[in-house]
Amino acid sequence: MKKFLLALGAFLSVNVMAADLQEGKQYIQVSQQAAPQKEVIEFFSFYCPHCYSFEMEYKIPQQVKDALPEGVAFKQYHVNFLGRQSENLTRAWALAMALGVEGKVKAPLFQAAQKDRLKSMDDIRSIFLDNGITAEQFDGGINSFAVNGLVNKQVNAAAQFKVHGVPDFYVNGKFRVNPEGLNYDDFVKDYVETVKGLLQK
DSSP states (O other), X not given: OHHHHHHXXXXXXXXXXXXXXXXXXXXXXXXXXXXXXXXXXXXXXXXOHHHHIIIIISOHHHHHHHHSOTTOEEEEEEXXXXXXXXXXXHHHHHHHHHHTOHHHHHHHHHHHHHTTOOOSHHHHHHHHHHTTOOHHHHHHHXXXXXXXXXXXXXXXXXXXXXXXXXXEEEETTTEEEOGGGSOGGXXXXXXXXXXXXXXXX
């Protein structure tokens, strides 16, 4: 009975949260139709100081990912409109996704971009090699068919949602989290709860 009540309480709290969300406040509806698969997409740039804070200081993407129900995909897509090496970084991030090494290269890429140390793809390549990716993996993958497809997926998704600022979170292809409408006293928790609530809508 106790387990049932706890489960009921959790169910009710989720639904209360979803009901409490107000369009124009915590979120903006961007599409009439939800994506066929439940997913959360964060658009970001290694050059963006707010993205750096989200990722490295507040760990919002990781907290969102950890809070997602089973079967909900979490994706991070790089954008092309910030910084001199943005297009190369979008391609490099596609390679990281293809190799499953996002966790190895994310922090060093952020740090290098924030300090404006990236002058060419060679600098990005060096970061990959310094963090356990072989020269063969990098050189063989960076212009591969699979990576080209992931580059296009990121670029097309940013165009579809008309992303013009980052970090930017979208839930089920239907809702955009509106950070201006969140509780600044408990911003991280409110961000995570808003994403969870929008998954129920």
